[in-house]
Amino acid sequence: MDKRPKSKILDSSSKTKGRAFNSPAEASSNESQTKGLIKKITQKKEFSQLPKKDVELAFEKFDKDKYLDEEKVKLTRDLLRKVYSSFTSQKLLGIKDRDVKWVLNKHKSTKERLPYYDEVYARILNGLGTQGCTPKNIQENIFTKGKISVIDLGAGVNGFSYEYFKSRKINYVGVEAVGQLVELMNYFFKSKKIKARAFHLSLFEIDKVKELIKKQKKPRVVFLFKVIDSLEVLERNYSKKLLEEIAPLVDKVVLSFATHSLGKRAKFKVKRNWIIDFIKDNFFILDEFELGGEKYVVFQKK
Ligand SMILES: C[S@@+](CC[C@H](N)C(=O)[O-])C[C@H]1O[C@@H](n2cnc3c(N)ncnc32)[C@H](O)[C@@H]1O
Numbered sequence: 001m002d003k004r005p006k007s008k009i010l011d012s013s014s015k016t017k018g019r020a021f022n023s024p025a026e027a028s029s030n031e032s033q034t035k036g037l038i039k040k041i042t043q044k045k046e047f048s049q050l051p052k053k054d055v056e057l058a059f060e061k062f063d064k065d066k067y068l069d070e071e072k073v074k075l076t077r078d079l080l081r082k083v084y085s086s087f088t089s090q091k092l093l094g095i096k097d098r099d100v101k102w103v104l105n106k107h108k109s110t111k112e113r114l115p116y117y118d119e120v121y122a123r124i125l126n127g128l129g130t131q132g133c134t135p136k137n138i139q140e141n142i143f144t145k146g147k148i149s150v151i152d153l154g155a156g157v158n159g160f161s162y163e164y165f166k167s168r169k170i171n172y173v174g175v176e177a178v179g180q181l182v183e184l185m186n187y188f189f190k191s192k193k194i195k196a197r198a199f200h201l202s203l204f205e206i207d208k209v210k211e212l213i214k215k216q217k218k219p220r221v222v223f224l225f226k227v228i229d230s231l232e233v234l235e236r237n238y239s240k241k242l243l244e245e246i247a248p249l250v251d252k253v254v255l256s257f258a259t260h261s262l263g264k265r266a267k268f269k270v271k272r273n274w275i276i277d278f279i280k281d282n283f284f285i286l287d288e289f290e291l292g293g294e295k296y297v298v299f300q301k302k
Helices: 024-041 052-062 069-085 100-105 108-126 135-140 158-165 179-191 206-215 228-234 238-249 273-282
Strands: 148-153 170-176 196-200 220-225 252-258 260-262 267-269 283-291 294-301
Touching: 024 052, 024 069, 052 069, 052 228, 069 228, 100 108, 100 158, 100 179, 108 158, 108 220, 108 252, 108 283, 108 294, 148 158, 148 206, 158 170, 158 179, 158 196, 170 179, 170 206, 179 196, 206 238, 220 238, 228 238, 228 252, 238 252, 238 273, 238 294, 252 273, 273 283, 273 294
Parallel strands: 148 170, 148 220, 170 196, 220 252
Antiparallel strands: 252 294, 260 267, 283 294
């Protein structure tokens, strides 16, 4: 059962879409006012290259009569910062030519994973986990030879970890909402002559994400590293929907989350039972492990 406290998730039931207007003129004036406020929100550099869909989803949370326009702008920006830019050093948004470790160290998630990349990639790509090889994988030997497509959803700057794939032949495709990070990864791939690409797309644009996955050669592995919390803030239960839609298209999904979170006074252990239970009920778990304060769950469709 999903025991997450409801109060922590912002209510998405009061969207303005269903709001009643007295006249078409009133509806149209509201629409242009909304457009103006969204434009204002994205004037800040850190939000200037976010997909429109994501900014609208965040804005809908606060587009209520009880808020003044300035409050709507501030609250939406605060939420967008929490979801998209709080892990990223602002230094990453401007510069291009930096070495791999410098970049990986400037993003909270990759910085924390840095000492463990070799172990993580060996375990999830070679099927070396305790239960990492299913009869199907062993028979086809798909994760030990030949090229593997990695589709990294909500990639941040994880494309910079390409060298940790070592000698494995990887076709890497990153999907990221922050346009500046997409540019940064693509610049890096091009300058290092790495055959990989990042795409500027929202994970809420599910059809586009599915199309992109279908275009990649098999076997396909999807990474969802430390992303589900961000999705849940904007739309509760969206992670479950996303998993249901993409798992049938791929050979493996690797989902991760931080096992500790910073509370008001101390670090506290995070369990995420709601997603683990959902995965157990709907998919076949291949491997589960924890490294560097990050829990990884590897699974495939039943
Ligand atoms: C905590 S970071 C994790 C980055 C990376 N997966 C890693 O673990 O190294 C979450 C990333 O997901 C991206 N993100 C959040 N919601 C997204 C969405 N709806 N579509 C695409 N990217 C999203 C954020 O911009 C951010 O870069």
